[in-house]
Each structure stands twice: as C-alpha cells, then as structure tokens.
Amino acid sequence: MEVKIRNRSRVMQVLALAMFLSLVWAYAQLEWGVPHTVKRNVLQSRGSILASDGSVLARSVGGQRVYPQGVLAGQVVGMMGETDGLEGLEAAYNRSLQAGENLKLTIDPKTQAAAEAALAQGVKEHHGEYGSVVIIETLTGRVLAAASYPPFDPNNWRNYSAETRRNRPFLDTYEPGSTIKGLIVAAALNEGLTTPTTTYSTPMERYVGGRWGSTIHDAVPHPPTLTTKEILRYSSNVGMSHVVENFAADKERAYLSNYGFGQDVQIPVVATATGRLQRPSEWTDLVRVTSAFGQGMSSTTLQLAAAYNTLANDGLYVSPRLVEGTPAGERREVIRPESARTIRGLLQAVIAEGISNAAGLKGYALAGKTGTSQVAVNGKYSDSLFDSVFAGFFPADAPRVTIAVTVHGATTNYHGSMLAAPIYKKIAASVISNWAAAPQQLPKP
Amino acid sequence: MTTRLPLSIDTAPATWQWRTLRYLSIYLLLAMTLIAVRYKTQHVRPNLLDLQKQEATLLTQRDNLEIAVQVAVTPQKIQEWAAGNGMIHFAESPKTARDLGQAAAPLTLPTTNNNTIEVKTQWK
Numbered sequence: 001m002e003v004k005i006r007n008r009s010r011v012m013q014v015l016a017l018a019m020f021l022s023l024v025w026a027y028a029q030l031e032w033g034v035p036h037t038v039k040r041n042v043l044q045s046r047g048s049i050l051a052s053d054g055s056v057l058a059r060s061v062g063g064q065r066v067y068p069q070g071v072l073a074g075q076v077v078g079m080m081g082e083t084d085g086l087e088g089l090e091a092a093y094n095r096s097l098q099a100g101e102n103l104k105l106t107i108d109p110k111t112q113a114a115a116e117a118a119l120a121q122g123v124k125e126h127h128g129e130y131g132s133v134v135i136i137e138t139l140t141g142r143v144l145a146a147a148s149y150p151p152f153d154p155n156n157w158r159n160y161s162a163e164t165r166r167n168r169p170f171l172d173t174y175e176p177g178s179t180i181k182g183l184i185v186a187a188a189l190n191e192g193l194t195t196p197t198t199t200y201s202t203p204m205e206r207y208v209g210g211r212w213g214s215t216i217h218d219a220v221p222h223p224p225t226l227t228t229k230e231i232l233r234y235s236s237n238v239g240m241s242h243v244v245e246n247f248a249a250d251k252e253r254a255y256l257s258n259y260g261f262g263q264d265v266q267i268p269v270v271a272t273a274t275g276r277l278q279r280p281s282e283w284t285d286l287v288r289v290t291s292a293f294g295q296g297m298s299s300t301t302l303q304l305a306a307a308y309n310t311l312a313n314d315g316l317y318v319s320p321r322l323v324e325g326t327p328a329g330e331r332r333e334v335i336r337p338e339s340a341r342t343i344r345g346l347l348q349a350v351i352a353e354g355i356s357n358a359a360g361l362k363g364y365a366l367a368g369k370t371g372t373s374q375v376a377v378n379g380k381y382s383d384s385l386f387d388s389v390f391a392g393f394f395p396a397d398a399p400r401v402t403i404a405v406t407v408h409g410a411t412t413n414y415h416g417s418m419l420a421a422p423i424y425k426k427i428a429a430s431v432i433s434n435w436a437a438a439p440q441q442l443p444k445p
Numbered sequence: 446m447t448t449r450l451p452l453s454i455d456t457a458p459a460t461w462q463w464r465t466l467r468y469l470s471i472y473l474l475l476a477m478t479l480i481a482v483r484y485k486t487q488h489v490r491p492n493l494l495d496l497q498k499q500e501a502t503l504l505t506q507r508d509n510l511e512i513a514v515q516v517a518v519t520p521q522k523i524q525e526w527a528a529g530n531g532m533i534h535f536a537e538s539p540k541t542a543r544d545l546g547q548a549a550a551p552l553t554l555p556t557t558n559n560n561t562i563e564v565k566t567q568w569k
Contacts, residue, residue: 056515061508068515113520363540430524433534441542 047097049077049089050104051112052142052324057105058090058154067154073112073145074152075167076105076322087165090154092269093323104324106142111135111401114430115147122407122423123149128388129409132169133427134305134320138399141309141318141329146170146302170265170272173298174406177371178235178416179308179391180256180294182350185228186311186343187255188243190335194228196346200242202226208241209286216241216289219372229346232369233354240292249283252291258317258334259307261299266319266329275299294371305404308368308391311347312399315340348396352442359390359421363439366428368392368403370416375408385409390420394428395437403427 043065049058051069057077058067065080078088084098085091093103115133123131128149135145148168152160166172188194202225205217222234231239244252257263262277276298278287290296299307302320310317314337319329335343347367351359360366371389374381388407393399405420405427413419 056512059508059512061512062505066512068512069519070516070521072519072521110520113524117521117524361536364536429534429536432536437536439536439540 043080043083045098045100046080047100047102049093049097050102051107051109052105052144053109054104055109057107069109070155071151071153072109072116073105073107073147074154075148075165076107076146077154078167079154079157079165086157088154088167089270089323092271106137106144106321106324107146108144110434111427111431112145112147114427114434115145115403116149116151118423118426118430119147119149119405119407120151121426122405122419123410126388126407126410126412126414126419128407128411128414128419130163130168130172131405131407131423132172132301133406133423134169134301134404135427135431136305136309136320136402138309138312138393138402139318141306141320143302143320143322144401146322167271169301170267170270171300172406172408173273173275173300174375174387174389174408175294175297175373176299176304176391177294177373177387177389178237179304179369179371179389179404180297181232181235181240181292182311182343182347182369182391183256183259183307184240184247184252184292185232185243185346186335186339187252188228188247189342190255190315190339191247191251193246194243196227196229196342198228199225200228200231200239202231202236202239202242204238206238206241208289209284212284213286229349232346232350235370237293241289244288244292247288247292249285249288250280252288253277253280253283255334256291256297258332259310260303260317261297261307263303265300265302265306267322268326268329270322272302273300275303294373301404301406304389304391304406305402308393308404309402310334311340311343312393312402313340344393344396344399347392351392355417355421358417359392359425361425361429361432363442364394364428364432364437365396365440365442366392366394366425367396367399368421368424370421372414372416384411386414388414388416388419390416390424392424394432400435401431 043060043063046060046065048056048060051057056068057073058065067074067077076088078090079086080090085094089103089105090097097103115135119131119133122128131149133145133147134143136142137144146167146169148166150164152164157165185194202218202222204221205215207213207215216237218234218236218238220234220236222230222236226234226236226239228243231243256277262275264274265272278296287296306317306320315333315335317330317332317334319331321328344367347369348365350369351366355370359368368390369392371391373387373389374383375385375387376382377385386409388410389405391404393402403424405423407419407423410419
C-alpha cells in the first residue's frame with residue numbers, strides 16, 4: 001500500500017513539474033517576443049497606406065510589412081515595429097490601420113517623385129546637409145508632395161538615423177527670410193499702405209528701430225530708388241522697411257498669424273511643428289521691420305507653402321490636408337482677391353524680370369520669391385550656415401499648385417536664387433509636363 | 446380522494462435482452478455507417494488542407510508579384526531611366542514662336558439650312 005502511494009505521488013510531482021515548465025515556456029515566449037502566429041495575424045490584417053492614385057505605399061504581405069515604393073514619401077509613411085507603427089502615418093493612424101482600414105493619402109506619387117528627385121539633386125550639387133519640399137493643390141489644400149532629403153527607406157528602417165527618419169517639411173522650423181516679403185507686401189497692398197508703383201528712397205543700408213534699433217543692409221545691388229515691384233525684384237530689406245513704415249505692429253503680426261505662422265497646422269493626427277512669431281509685447285519697431293523680411297520668426301516648409309497658397313488662392317487660407325476623407329481644416333480670408341491678384345503679378349515679375357534663368361520656364365507663367373537666411377548658432381547669426389528658401393506657385397494667373405523649397409547648410413551657391421529656385425523650376429517643369437500644358441506667349445507681367 | 450395507478454414494469458430478462466440486442470445492433474449499424482462514410486471520404490480533408498496551402502502559396506506569390514511590379518515601375522525609376530536616356534521634360538524643351546497664319550485658324554463648319562430639327566414638347 002505504501003509503495004503504491006509513493007508511486008502515485010511521484011507521478012503527481014512529474015505532472016506538476018511539467019505543467020510548471022509549460023507555464024515558464026509560455027511566459028518566456030511573451031517576454032522575449034510575441035508568438036509568431038500572433039504577430040503574423042496582426043500584421044496580415046493591418047490596413048494598407050495608399051497614394052492618391054491608388055498605388056501602394058505600405059502593405060502587409062506574407063506576415064511582413066512592405067513598402068513597395070521604397071524611399072517615396074518614406075518619412076511621411078513612417079515604419080512599423082513588431083506589431084505597432086513607430087513613426088509617421090504608421091504610428092499616427094496605428095489604430096485604424098490595426099482595425100484593417102486602408103489609409104488613402106493626398107500624395108501624388110509622380111509629383112512626390114519629382115520633388116524628391118529635384119531636391120536630392122540640388123542638395124547634393126551644393127553640398128547641403130538636408131532639405132525639404134512641400135507641394136499643395138491650391139484650391140483644396142491637398143498636400144501633393146512632402147519630400148525630405150536625405151531619403152529614407154522604411155523597408156530597412158534600422159539602417160537609418162533618427163535624423164534621416166524625420167519628416168522635415170512638417171517638423172523642421174527655420175527663418176523663412178525674404179520669402180516673407182511677398183506676404184507682407186500683399187498685406188500692405190490689402191491695407192492700402194502701398195501700391196506696385198509707389199517709389200521709395202532705397203540706399204543700400206538704413207538705420208531703423210529708434211533707440212534700440214539696428215542698421216539693416218541690402219545684399220543685391222540696386223538703384224537708389226525702387227518701386228514696391230522692384231523692392232521684391234531686388235529683395236531689398238531697406239525697401240521693405242519703407243513699405244511697413246506705417247504698418248501698425250499688431251496688424252502686421254495679425255496678418256502673419258492669419259497666414260498661419262506661429263499657429264498649429266490643422267492636419268488631424270499628424271505631428272507638425274508650430275513655428276514661432278514673437279509675442280505682441282515683443283513687437284518693437286525693429287521687430288516690425290525685421291519681420292517684414294522674415295527674421296526673428298520661424299516656420300516649417302508646410303506653413304510657408306500654406307501661406308503662399310493663400311496668395312495663390314485669391315487670399316483665402318486653406319488648411320493643408322494629407323489624408324483623404326479627413327475633415328477639412330479652417331478656411332479664412334486673409335487678403336482680398338484683388339490684393340492677391342496684384343501680388344501674383346508682382347511675384348511673376350520677380351521671376352520673369354529677375355531670375356528667369358534660375359526659376360523661369362519659357363512659355364509658362366511662374367511666380368515666386370527667393371529667400372536666403374543666416375542660421376542662428378548659439379544666439380548669433382552664423383556667417384557660414386545658411387538656409388536657402390523659395391516659395392511660389394503656377395500658373396501665375398490661375399494657380400493650381402503652390403510649392404515651398406528649403407535647403408539647409410549648403411556650402412556653395414547657397415543663395416535662394418542659386419539653389420532653392422532651380423529646385424522649384426525643376427519641379428515645376430515636371431508637374432507642367434505631367435499636365436501636358438502647352439506653352440503660351442505670355443504678356444509682360 | 447386519490448386513486449393509485451397500478452405501476453407495472455416488465456422486468457422479464459428476455460424483454461431486456463431483446464431490447465439490448467436491438468439497440469446495440471442499431472448502434473453498431475450507425476457506427477459502421479459512420480466508419481464507412483469516413484472511410485469513403487478520408488481523402489477529402491487532406492485534399493482540403495492541400496488546397497488551402499496551395500491557395501495561401503498562390504496568394505503570397507500574387508502579392509509578391511504585385512509588389513515586384515510596383516517596385517519595378519515606381520515614378521522614381523521611370524524618371525531616372527528617362528533622364529539616363531537623355532530625355533527632358535517637354536516644359537523645359539527649347540521653344541520658338543512662328544505665325545502660322547491661316548493654317549492655325551480653326552476650321553469652320555459648313556452651314557446648311559437643311560439640317561434643322563423641329564422639336565415639339567407636349568406637357569402632360
């Protein structure tokens with residue numbers, strides 16, 4: 001009898017040990033990695049991310065997440081970890097993608113590819129560090145392209161640094177420089193403070209700002225007097241100081257704010273930077289003047305594109321959209337349609353009469369403004385680090401798309417007219433060719 | 446007042462032996478039928494599993510081929526190929542203007558009076 005009991009207890013011990021070991025094994029599976037079957041099912045049922053033409057940007061195949069277009073809009077799309085999105089839209093729309101819903105973007109692959117190719121070529125040729133481009137459909141605010149350089153391929157995301165994975169057009173902020181002149185002149189026209197033919201005395205430098213002021217300089221040699229049209233053409237800081245001479249600080253700031261600077265971009269879910277406008281209490285005379293040529297404020301490429309899109313869209317600000325079907329953001333009138341039409345003519349003249357080789361295409365009415373800004377390093381403007389910027393739209397008389405370009409840290413020919421403008425031109429050529437738009441003999445702007 | 450119903454159970458062994466044989470034979474018949482059907486259809490399940498595997502393989506192949514096609518015809522590759530073969534955007538091509546005179550005038554449609562259509566509308 002005793003032997004029988006002992007044998008039974010041994011069997012019980014073995015069984016208990018086996019059950020305990022099976023628990024240990026199951027726990028280890030969870031701790032060291034999700035069981036493959038679970039991971040596979042989660043991935044397989046995850047929704048796809050599609051471009052506006054239906055081509056696939058991200059998709060699950062055979063239990064793996066693949067990105068067939070490779071680097072195309074890589075930073076926008078982001079990437080997946082084991083079971084969840086880690087960055088970009090994969091992370092922002094993780095829940096709906098996990099629920100099996102597809103995500104359709106406003107991104108147009110051809111336009112995106114053209115932007116990425118032109119940006120890459122420009123940055124490489126001028127030995128820049130990085131750059132970004134945003135292209136917006138004028139009437140709707142749909143983002144047709146949001147390009148970053150250096151490129152990022154989500155298929156091999158572990159090989160890239162966090163810097164390279166950064167969605168630069170939405171997140172990087174910088175001083176937009178002289179591109180702001182187009183927006184401020186539009187505001188001044190709207191307020192009746194100037195006209196295209198108003199003439200100002202424009203020496204190459206001028207002291208502004210009263211007791212706490214500073215001397216501002218012009219970079220491009222120009223005649224001693226300039227009209228408002230020519231101030232944009234020569235990108236004269238001194239000229240801009242005259243244009244905003246009677247512009248009340250709070251009004252000028254309100255215009256910049258209405259253009260979207262220092263405001264959150266109303267794109268649902270997606271991470272964007274706000275940029276910076278100085279507080280109203282900080283708007284001294286000097287700030288009022290320097291803000292007229294884009295110093296002392298910061299913006300993302302997306303914000304700059306949205307602001308220029310206001311000029312293209314007859315003065316109506318339209319919030320950019322990246323995902324089809326999401327609610328449209330705010331629309332607001334910033335300037336009157338007549339003022340917008342006038343500034344479009346002036347910005348067309350900037351290219352036609354000033355930088356036609358760098359930014360113009362014969363037979364097509366392109367409009368835009370360059371900007372070159374020194375980058376602040378340790379609280380001081382650097383003499384060797386620059387942002388090259390361009391913002392514009394086309395066709396100038398009835399715009400369909402707005403483009404903003406930025407390249408940071410170029411060491412050769414870093415001026416906006418030498419670097420960002422040719423990138424704009426290349427993208428415009430590609431977009432217009434896709435439209436198959438015939439060239440026309442243009443009247444002088 | 447209650448009446449008691451007579452309770453009579455047939456407890457004769459012969460009855461229960463007969464019943465046992467009857468139910469056992471039915472059970473055996475059903476079991477044999479089941480085994481026979483299972484024997485006849487034994488290939489169905491493995492075939493189904495094979496087909497499911499084949500379907501999964503073909504779906505994966507199709508998905509992979511779709512991906513391969515998309516990778517092969519990305520806009521970047523097409524643009525690179527075009528640029529590599531000396532092509533340029535037509536918007537960037539050199540342009541010249543020339544007056545084509547009458548050759549560029551739009552064609553005028555012949556006017557005839559015989560092709561008029563008369564329409565009568567009747568409201569109900």
